[in-house]
Structure formats: structure tokens, C-alpha cells
Amino acid sequence: MEKSKVKRAPKRGIYNSEEIYAILDKSYLCHISLVHKDYPVSIPTMYGRLGDAIYIHGASVSRLVTELEKGLPMSLSIAEVHGLVLARSAFHHSLNYESVVIFGKGKLVEDDEKLMALKAISDQAVPGRWEEARKPNAKELKATKVIKIQIEEASAKRRTGPPIDDKADYELDIWAGVIPLEKQYKSAVPDEKLNNGISEPQSVSRLMKNQ
Amino acid sequence: MEKSKVKRAPKRGIYNSEEIYAILDKSYLCHISLVHKDYPVSIPTMYGRLGDAIYIHGASVSRLVTELEKGLPMSLSIAEVHGLVLARSAFHHSLNYESVVIFGKGKLVEDDEKLMALKAISDQAVPGRWEEARKPNAKELKATKVIKIQIEEASAKRRTGPPIDDKADYELDIWAGVIPLEKQYKSAVPDEKLNNGISEPQSVSRLMKNQ
Numbered sequence: 001m002e003k004s005k006v007k008r009a010p011k012r013g014i015y016n017s018e019e020i021y022a023i024l025d026k027s028y029l030c031h032i033s034l035v036h037k038d039y040p041v042s043i044p045t046m047y048g049r050l051g052d053a054i055y056i057h058g059a060s061v062s063r064l065v066t067e068l069e070k071g072l073p074m075s076l077s078i079a080e081v082h083g084l085v086l087a088r089s090a091f092h093h094s095l096n097y098e099s100v101v102i103f104g105k106g107k108l109v110e111d112d113e114k115l116m117a118l119k120a121i122s123d124q125a126v127p128g129r130w131e132e133a134r135k136p137n138a139k140e141l142k143a144t145k146v147i148k149i150q151i152e153e154a155s156a157k158r159r160t161g162p163p164i165d166d167k168a169d170y171e172l173d174i175w176a177g178v179i180p181l182e183k184q185y186k187s188a189v190p191d192e193k194l195n196n197g198i199s200e201p202q203s204v205s206r207l208m209k210n211q
Numbered sequence: 212m213e214k215s216k217v218k219r220a221p222k223r224g225i226y227n228s229e230e231i232y233a234i235l236d237k238s239y240l241c242h243i244s245l246v247h248k249d250y251p252v253s254i255p256t257m258y259g260r261l262g263d264a265i266y267i268h269g270a271s272v273s274r275l276v277t278e279l280e281k282g283l284p285m286s287l288s289i290a291e292v293h294g295l296v297l298a299r300s301a302f303h304h305s306l307n308y309e310s311v312v313i314f315g316k317g318k319l320v321e322d323d324e325k326l327m328a329l330k331a332i333s334d335q336a337v338p339g340r341w342e343e344a345r346k347p348n349a350k351e352l353k354a355t356k357v358i359k360i361q362i363e364e365a366s367a368k369r370r371t372g373p374p375i376d377d378k379a380d381y382e383l384d385i386w387a388g389v390i391p392l393e394k395q396y397k398s399a400v401p402d403e404k405l406n407n408g409i410s411e412p413q414s415v416s417r418l419m420k421n422q
Binding site: 029031032033034035038039040041042043044046073074075076077079081084086087088089090091093095097099101103118122125126129130132133134135136137140144162163169170171172173174175176177178179180181182183184185186187188189190191192193194195198199200201203204207208 | 240242243244245246249250251252253254255257284285286287288290292295297298299300301302304306308310312314329333336337340341343344345346347351355373374380381382383384385386387388389390391392393394395396397398399400401402403404405406408409410411412414415418419
């Protein structure tokens with residue numbers, strides 16, 4: 001756990017994989033970091049988790065996958081803000097959030113594992129959608145590469161609750177509290193070119209219901 | 212523009228600073244990438260933009276700021292998802308989003324610029340809050356370092372609109388459309404330890420109104 005040890009605010013650190021995976025499973029967009037020509041590059045992309053592996057995909061010619069398939073060191077991070085924490089002092093302002101950092105190496109996957117991974121990435125954002133959509137054909141599969149990232153090290157951080165001010169500051173006549181931030185899916189907008197009589201599929205109604 | 216040139220989907224690329232800054236100004240959380248012991252590390256942190264510079268802050272002993280103050284190459288990225296794009300084909304599923312990648316180098320700032328930067332970081336998340344809160348004292352300022360990142364290269368990407376399927380797929384009886392995703396601040400929760408008679412400040416009501 002050398003690289004991913006939470007050094008600051010150790011009480012915010014989470015190291016058991018069950019909790020870390022639970023945070024990962026609430027999201028589907030990550031930032032991948034890699035070193036390209038001596039420069040650190042961070043690229044947002046979708047992901048899917050299956051067991052101890054994260055899968056991502058990209059156009060076969062994209063820098064993201066052509067760099068990752070070399071198996072070079074990489075990291076992956078996600079961060080979700082759940083609230084603004086307003087303290088009496090500027091210094092103790094904070095965010096309520098959950099974040100995960102993963103270190104590992106990428107590896108190109110093919111055939112059955114590739115299809116399984118594409119389904120996992122699809123399911124991560126919209127469970128059940130894969131079964132409804134037209135599956136990729138040979139040409140589309142060739143145009144897409146899938147990278148498996150075996151999780152070697154992972155850690156998470158979480159802050160919850162009210163602001164924590166210095167003792168003397170509780171006497172100040174300054175408002176303090178938390179402003180919760182929520183993400184919400186709004187009613188789906190059907191494509192204008194949708195054929196007549198096609199109703200909203202289960203994947204969409206389930207996503208709306210489960211949020 | 213060598214490093215940040217959008218190579219895939221060039222029609223999604225945005226290179227004028229006015230548009231890029233407008234996207235940056237809608238957010239306040241970024242992912243900073245740097246190389247630490249040959250490993251790329253990505254760390255989520257708050258930021259503030261002032262002109263052609265991004266400011267971030269951190270505990271003086273944190274890896275984030277102690278690495279950045281060395282002036283090593285770094286990058287910064289943000290990504291905001293605005294909707295799930297469900298196409299008829301699995302292949303053409305996408306996200307509606309806005310993202311920015313910035314390349315630059317960090318530099319430690321002090322004194323007046325440090326205070327101005329701390330105010331900018333505060334204003335980025337909650338405009339006007341800085342004026343209401345107790346300002347940092349000497350000890351707090353010593354415990355915090357501020358890094359200025361002069362923007363050397365920046366690019367942004369944006370996808371909007373409905374799914375785009377292959378021509379033949381429009382005949383399929385598969386639902387397609389967009390599920391909009393919105394972020395919303397909910398009513399502020401006052402700290403239980405708030406002194407009697409302190410009402411919600413302007414910064415909070417303005418934030419709720421302007422969202």
C-alpha cells in the first residue's frame with residue numbers, strides 16, 4: 001500500500017476492498033493517468049468493474065488504449081462530491097465526497113473477455129442496456145480495444161458530516177452548515193428519429209426508479 | 212498544442228480560451244496528474260481560476276503541493292457528464308459531457324497572491340463565501356501552500372445532442388434517446404452547533420438561486 005496510502009487526514013482513509021468497490025460501483029466515469037513522453041496525462045473515460053479488475057475501452061487508434069496496452073504504470077481515480085461544507089473559518093471549509101485511487105497496469109484483452117468487458121462497461125452506466133442494444137459486429141469490435149486493469153493497490157477516502165471548526169470559532173456569529181449536492185437523472189428524451197410505437201425500455205425505467 | 216490536441220473525434224475539440232474557461236468556471240473540482248517515483252498519480256482537488264492561471268491549495272506537507280512546487284510537468288483535467296446517450300447499437304452509446312485538459316507547471320505563491328488565490332478557490336465553489344467567513348490566521352496560512360499553474364496548453368471537448376446511429380440501424384425496433392443528468396444543490400443543512408439567530412447567508416441563497 002505504499003503508493004496509495006492516505007497520508008493526510010488518515011481518519012478519512014478506507015482500505016478494505018468491499019467498501020472501495022462499493023464506491024466504484026456507484027460511478028462509471030474515471031480519470032486515467034499515464035506518462036506520455038515524460039508528461040503526466042489524465043484522460044476521463046468510462047469504466048466497468050468485474051471482481052478485482054477494471055475494464056475500459058477506446059477507439060483502437062486512441063492514445064489512451066495504445067499507451068495502456070504497453071503495460072506501463074498507470075493510475076485511475078474517481079471523485080464524487082456529495083456536499084459543500086461551509087465552516088465558520090475559511091480554513092475549515094471542505095467538501096463531503098468519496099474518492100478512489102487505483103494503481104495497476106493495463107493489458108489488452110480479446111475474444112470472450114473483450115465482449116464480457118464491453119457488457120460490464122455498458123452495465124456500469126445503464127444496467128440491462130447491453131441486452132437491449134444491437135451487439136457489436138466484427139468491424140466495430142476491430143475498431144475498439146479493451147484494456148483490463150488488474151487492481152494491484154487501491155485506497156479510498158470519504159468525508160461526511162458537518163463542518164468541524166476550531167473551538168473558539170463556535171462563538172462567532174457566522175453561519176455554518178452543509179449544502180448537499182445531488183445528481184439526478186431527468187425524464188429520458190426519445191430520439192426524434194425513433195420508429196413509431198417503441199416504448200421506453202426496462203433499462204431506462206429501472207435507472208430512473210433506482211436513483 | 213501538441214500534447215493536448217484532440218486526436219479522436221476532432222469535431223468535439225474546442226481550442227479557444229474563452230470557451231475553455233467558461234467550462235472551467237462551471238466546476239471547482241479537478242484531477243491533477245503528476246509523476247511520482249516514475250508512477251503517474253491522479254489526485255482530485257479543488258481549484259480556482261484567475262485569468263490564465265489555475266490555483267490549487269493543500270496542506271503544506273501534502274504530496275500534492277510538495278511535488279507541484281518543484282515545477283515538474285503536470286496536467287489537470289475536469290469532466291462533467293450531462294447525459295447518457297443510448298443508441299440503437301451498443302457501439303454508438305456515448306455520454307454527453309464537457310471536459311478540459313490543461314498542461315502546465317506548478318509554482319509556489321506567497322503573500323498577497325496566496326490570499327488572492329485562496330479567495331479565488333473559495334469563490335469558485337461558493338461565490339461570496341470568503342467575505343462571510345473568518346479569514347485565515349498566520350498559523351493556518353503557514354499550514355497551507357498554494358500552487359499557481361500557468362496554463363500553457365489547454366483543450367476542451369464537448370458532446371451534445373441525440374445518439375448518432377449507423378444508417379441501417381434506424382430501422383431497428385430499439386429505443387434510443389438521451390437521459391439528462393443534472394446536479395442540484397438541496398436545501399442547506401445548518402450546523403447543529405450554530406448560535407441562535409444566525410440566518411442563512413447571502414452566499415448560500417445566491418448559490419441556490421443561481422443553479
